Amino acid sequence: MFEWLRIVRVCDVQSIRWVLGALNSSxxxxxxxSAQVWCARMEQVGLIERVNVGAPGGSWVWGTxxxxxxxxxxxxxxxxxxxxxxxxxxxRYIAAGFAWKRDEKPSRVGSHQADGVAxxxxxxxxIEVELTPKRAPRYASIFSAYRRRLALGxxxxxxxxxxESAARAVRRALSDFRVGDDIADRVRVRVxxxxxxxxxx
DNA sequence: AAGGCACACCGTTTGGCTAC
DNA sequence: GTAGCCAAACGGTGTGCCTT
Numbered sequence: 001m002f003e004w005l006r007i008v009r010v011c012d013v014q015s016i017r018w019v020l021g022a023l024n025s026s027x028x029x030x031x032x033x034s035a036q037v038w039c040a041r042m043e044q045v046g047l048i049e050r051v052n053v054g055a056p057g058g059s060w061v062w063g064t065x066x067x068x069x070x071x072x073x074x075x076x077x078x079x080x081x082x083x084x085x086x087x088x089x090x091x092r093y094i095a096a097g098f099a100w101k102r103d104e105k106p107s108r109v110g111s112h113q114a115d116g117v118a119x120x121x122x123x124x125x126x127i128e129v130e131l132t133p134k135r136a137p138r139y140a141s142i143f144s145a146y147r148r149r150l151a152l153g154x155x156x157x158x159x160x161x162x163x164e165s166a167a168r169a170v171r172r173a174l175s176d177f178r179v180g181d182d183i184a185d186r187v188r189v190r191v192x193x194x195x196x197x198x199x200x201x
Numbered sequence: 202a203a204g205g206c207a208c209a210c211c212g213t214t215t216g217g218c219t220a221c
Numbered sequence: 222g223t224a225g226c227c228a229a230a231c232g233g234t235g236t237g238c239c240t241t
Contacts, residue, residue, distance in 0.1 A: 032215095034223060052231075
C-alpha cells in the first residue's frame, strides 16, 4: 500500500478501497467503511495523513514522511485535483491486475512525460489523465513525442482518461493533426471523470 | 436590480455499533 | 475481519429577507 502511495503521492478514500481490494487479490474494492477503518488506523499510528476537502470520493490521503520518506504533498494547488484523479485511475488499473509506475522524466527536449505507465501481462500503456482541455498546438507536440515513443516499441498504446470536454479536445486534435492521424489507432480516449474530477460510474 | 447575510435542506462522508 | 445500519458532521446549494 505504501509503495503505491509513494508512487501516486496523494489519493482519495475511494482509491484506497480499490488498492486494498487488489492487495486481497480481488478485482473488487473493499467497502468504503473498511477503507475508512484502515485510514483511521494508519492515521492513528502516524503513517498517513488525511484531510476532508469535501470532494466526491472522500478525504484526500497521503503517506507521512515516516511511511514514505516523502514530504507532505501540496494539496491546495491546481495540480492536486489532477494528482488525485491520476491516483484514481491507477487504483483501478492495480485492481485490474496491472502494475503501475511513474513515467520517466523526459530525457530530451520535445519529449513528454505521461501521468503514469500501466504494465499489463500483454501490454504496456501510457496513461494520460486529462481534466481540462489543452490548446491544440500543445496536443500536436505531445502527439509527436508519443509517435517517437511508440515507434521505439517499448510501449503499446496511449490511453487518455478524460472529462467530457477534454475528450472532445483530444479527439479533435487526433483528427485535425497529421501526427494525430499517424498515432490514432494506438490511442484510446475514454470519458472517465466528471467536471469536478470525480470518477464516473 | 444587485449584493450580503442567515437559515434550512440535501447529499455525502465518517465513526460507533452490532451481527455474522 | 468485514458488512450493514444508524446518527452526527460537513460542504454545497437554494431561499427569503434586508440593505444599498
